[in-house]
Amino acid sequence: MSEQERRGAAAGVYADFDDAEMMWVQALLDLPVPIVVTDDEPNILLFNPAMQELMALPPERVPEMEGHEVFRTEETHGTQTTTAQRTMANETQIRGVEAKLLNHDDEERTVKITSTPMYDADGDLAGSVTALQDVTELREKERRLQESQEQVAERLTDVIARLETVAGDVADNAADIEDRAVAQDDRLDEISGEMESLSANMEEIAATTDEVAETAASAREAARRGQEAGTEAESAADDILATSENLEATVDRLADRMDDIEAVAEIIADIAEQTNILALNANIEAARAGDSGEGFAVVADEVKDLADQTREYTDEIGDEIEAITGETDRTVEEVERAHDRAVEVSDRVDETLDALEEIVEHVEDAADGAEEIATANDDQAAHIEEVTASVEQSATEAGEIHETATETADLTERQHDIVEEVREAVEELSEDLAEGDD
Secondary structure: OOHHHHHOHHHOEOOOOOHHHHHHHHHHHHOOOOEEEEEOOOOEEEEOHHHHHHHOOOHHHHHHOOHHHHOEEHHHHHHOOOHHHHHHHHOOOEEEEEEEEEOOOOOEEEEEEEEEEEEOOOOOEEEEEEEEEEOHHHHHHHHHHHHHHHHHHHHHHHHHHHHHHHHHHHHHHHHHHHHHHHHHHHHHHHHHHHHHHHHHHHHHHHHHHHHHHHHHHHHHHHHHHHHHHHHHHHHHHHHHHHHHHHHOOOOEEEHHHHHHHHHHHHHHHHHHHHHHHHHHHHHHHHHHOOOOOHHHHHHHHHHHHHHHHHHHHHHHHHHHHHHOOOEEEOOHHHHHHHHHHHHHHHHHHHHHHHHHHHHHHHHHHHHHHHHHHHHHHHHHHHHHHHHHHHHHHHHHHHHHHHHHHHHHHHHHHHHHHHHHHHHHHHHHHHHHHHHHHO
């Protein structure tokens, strides 16, 4: 570049500088920072390329314009006074004043203005040097960052609000779970106690059932003995019937002894009547066999006694028959009547035997039922033990759930504390952002 080009308006230099002055002039021209130098009038002496680019103003037009026309800010628009003029008027440096500037492409730029008064060798005010720092992109980034931070703060605030709501719900649920766990634990304790009581009752039932089974077994044995006694009574009745039949051939000589035979016949009739009553009693006892088997032994003993009595009277009849063997001719009718009675006794004995057989069957059924009850009770007791074990396990698990619910409540409390800390941090961030806006 020629000396004339370096010193001309095209280069942004609007004054004659000597060679010594041109050294700092060239330095200012080469600076990437927008610089403008004015005298005390104030006329623009230097308008470096960086300033030309910032202001979008060709250097040739600068001499034709006033300072407030070159630098269009809110201040110059209202007062037609530039920062350089205020610096010289006050002879005070102005540092880092931020302003909105409209360049000559009508683009709004944000700049920081620093202006310093200049003095000559005699210390008199000679002009000013003003530097502009274009912070438009920086402020735009800050604005975007601030918007982003505000959005983040808003989102965090919303998230915190929702988190507080969720934390509250979790806390309520945890408290409800804890209450339910406590209630369940209490109920399981009650159930466990009831199951233990039920188990004790089942043990008592088992013991009673064993006793019933033993009693039924005894009744079964007594009924069988009664059945055997009935069989013997039937055999004895058959013998009596046979004896009566034999007496028919020898009753010619029994006429004068007929009264004794009639007495024996009456005894046999009484036995038959008692046997009939015993059969009825046996039927009644058979109906009761489901609850207790004690009656069967009594019935069996009575049957045995009657059978013994029958045997004794049969022997007596035999003696009487031997005594009146030669006299049967006159007692034929009485013998026949005795024969009929013997037949009747035999029939009654048969009926008694049938009743005893039925008693045996019922006692067998009762014994089998008692055994089944005992078996079912044992099974039920086993199931109760399993249920009790399950209830105890459930009680243990309920206790663990209670502990977990308590831990959850503690964690929820800690979560709430963390949320509070985050909320306070967001509020501080919002306050910082607000202060940044100021």
